[in-house]
Amino acid sequence: MTLTIHLFAHARELVGANRVAVDVPPGATVADVRAALAASFPVLASLLANSAIAVNHDFADATSILHENDEIAVIPPVSGG
Amino acid sequence: MFRLTTDAIDYHALTEAVRHPHCGAVALFLGTVRDLTGEEVTVFLDYEAYPPMAEKKLAEIEAEVRRRWPVQEVAMVHRLGRLGVGEVSVAVAVSCPHRAAAFDACRYAIDTLKELVPIWKKENAPDGDSQWIHGEGAK
Numbered sequence: 001m002t003l004t005i006h007l008f009a010h011a012r013e014l015v016g017a018n019r020v021a022v023d024v025p026p027g028a029t030v031a032d033v034r035a036a037l038a039a040s041f042p043v044l045a046s047l048l049a050n051s052a053i054a055v056n057h058d059f060a061d062a063t064s065i066l067h068e069n070d071e072i073a074v075i076p077p078v079s080g081g
Numbered sequence: 082m083f084r085l086t087t088d089a090i091d092y093h094a095l096t097e098a099v100r101h102p103h104c105g106a107v108a109l110f111l112g113t114v115r116d117l118t119g120e121e122v123t124v125f126l127d128y129e130a131y132p133p134m135a136e137k138k139l140a141e142i143e144a145e146v147r148r149r150w151p152v153q154e155v156a157m158v159h160r161l162g163r164l165g166v167g168e169v170s171v172a173v174a175v176s177c178p179h180r181a182a183a184f185d186a187c188r189y190a191i192d193t194l195k196e197l198v199p200i201w202k203k204e205n206a207p208d209g210d211s212q213w214i215h216g217e218g219a220k
Contacts, residue, residue, distance in 0.1 A: 008131050009201035010213035050215065054199070057134040073131055073199075079216035080128070080135075080159060080200030081112045081171050081191060 001026055003066060005037060006073040011051065014043045024066070030055065031062040033072065044074075051076045083139035083157040085130055090158050092172045099154040099176040106180035108187035112171035114164050123204045127211075128161045128170060131199040135159070138198045142190055150186040152177055157190060159200055170202075 006019045022036040030053045038045040052059050052075040055066065059075070066072065082098070096109050114126050139157055146155050153176040160170050173190045177183040195216060205211045 006131070008199065009129050009203070010215070013213070054131070054134055057137045073134070075131070075134075075199050076201060076213065077215035077217070078195070078197070078199055079202045079214035080130070080198050081195040 001028075001068045003028075003033060003068070003070070003072055005033065006071070008073065008076065010047055010076045011044060011074045014047060015041050028066055029062060030060045030064045030066065033066060034062075037074070047076055048074065082155070083136065083143060085132055085135060085159055085161055087160065087162045090160055090169045090172050092169060092174070095156050095158060095172050095174045099156050099174045101153045101176050103178060104153045104176040104183075105178055106183035107174065107176045108180070108183040110171075110173045110187050110191050111169050112191070114166050114168050114170055116166045118204065121204065122207055123166060124207050125166070125205045126164050126170070127203040127205065128159070128164065129201050129203070130159070130161050134199045139194070142193050142197070145193070146175070146186050146190050149189070150175075150177060150182040152182070152186050155186065155190060157194065159194070159198070161200070 002021050002023050004019050012018050024032050024036050054073045054075050055070050143155050156174045158172045173187055175183050175187045203211050203213045
C-alpha cells in the first residue's frame with residue numbers, strides 16, 4: 001500500500017517536500033515505515049532516528065500497524081515555547 | 082482554552098479571560114524571544130506547527146491540568162510565524178483559588194507544552210544562517 005508521510009520543520013527542509021509517499025506491504029508497522037523512509041530518503045535518516053512518528057495526531061510506537069488512510073507524520077524533536 | 086495564532090499575543094486579554102471571583106490567584110507565563118543562545122546570536126525565530134496535532138496535545142494538557150489542580154480557567158496561546166527578539170511566542174495563564182496550585186499548574190502546562198506539542202522553532206543568525214532547534218521533547 002502507498003502511504004503518505006507528512007514532513008515538518010527540519011524534516012521538510014532536508015527532503016524538500018512537505019509530504020512524500022512510501023510503499024509498504026499491508027500490515028506494515030511504524031518501524032517498517034521508518035525503515036522505508038530512511039531507505040528512500042537517506043538525507044532524512046539521521047534526523048529520523050531522533051524523530052517521533054505520529055499517526056492520526058498521536059505519537060505512535062514502533063509496533064503500531066498502519067492503514068491506508070492513516071495520517072502519518074514525521075515529528076522532529078519539538079521546540080515550541 | 083487554547084489557540085495557535087499568527088497575531089501578536091494579547092496577554093493582558095488572556096489574563097483577564099482567566100480571572101474569576103472564585104480565584105485568589107492568577108499565574109501568567111510568557112515565553113519571549115531571546116537574543117542569545119550560548120554564543121549564537123538570534124535576529125528572529127520562525128515558528129511552525131502541525132496544527133491538528135498541536136491542538137490535540139494542547140487539549141490533552143488542559144485536561145491534565147484540570148485533573149491535577151483546582152483550576153478555574155487555563156488559557157494557552159502559541160504564536161506561529163516570524164518573531165523578532167523580545168516578542169512573545171507563548172502565553173499560559175491559569176487561575177486557581179490559591180497561589181500554590183496556580184504556580185504549579187502554570188509550570189506544568191508550559192513544561193508539558195515544550196515537551197509534547199508539535200511546534201518547532203528555527204533560529205536565524207545575523208549572517209543569514211539558520212538552524213532548526215531540536216528540543217528535549219518526546220521521541
